[in-house]
Amino acid sequence: MTRVAIIAALPGELKPLVQGWPHSTRNGIDFWAQRDEEEEWIAACAGAGQAAATRAFGALEEGGPIDLVFSVGWAGALRPEIVAGTAHNMAGVYDVRTGERFNCDADAGPLWLATSPVVANETEKLRLASAYKAALVDMEAAAIARLAAMREIPFYCIKGVSDTLNAHLPDLNPFIAPDGKFRMGSFILFAAIRPWYWPALIRMGENSRKAAASIAQSLLEFLDAGGHVRNPNGYPNLKP
DSSP states (O other), X not given: XXXXXXXXXXXXXXXXXXXXXXXXXXXXXXXXXXXXXXXXXXXXXXOSSHHHHHHHHHHHHTTSOOSEEEEEEEEEESSTTOOTTOEXXXXXXXXXXXXXXXXXXXXXXXOEEEEOSSOOOHHHHHHHHHHXXXXXXXXXXXXXXXXXXXXXXXXXXXXXXXXXXXXXXXXXXXXXXXTSOBOHHHHHHHHHTOGGGHHHHHHHHHHHHHHHHHHHHHHHHHBOXXXXXXXXXXXXXXXX
């Protein structure tokens, strides 16, 4: 049986993909699974950051060996031409913290992702774009890429753009708990009395929903019914 692992940070990133899949939670990790006699698609999210992604990966491995793994979820644009709401099949991932570089196992074009230990603001986005020549930034993919490399299993990365390069957003870092969970209640109280952020937050919400749908479409196009990777260059939604 082919076991395809799909790891995200937040349930909203997976919602269009796993709608209707059996869901469970264990030790603060959300799980979804879809199985038949030949393949098993398993998805998990444990929160933002590399530590949370590592927990999700380990929890999925408890059910058996993983044959290939996808890092999916929302990312910020590092270039002005990157359109919000679109999904991109990444060529590889840089770990900003360590300087490591991980190639994805598909010939997916030139776009690279930078994994940062923090939510990047516009200034940090510009720095990452210059230093790494990356197109997008997230907080989890490098951890999944590293674990896949250690186990010699194929690694793929599909990211959807939730915020553009010049998005004027509040600092989200104080609202991420040590375990990677987002403190939504605290953030709502913070945003409620700062109406100058409302337009950008509304746009990010709309963009995030579109991006999650684009991720699901891209992933379903990327894999055939047996969980095998198709040639990604033939699919228009996988932006090179």
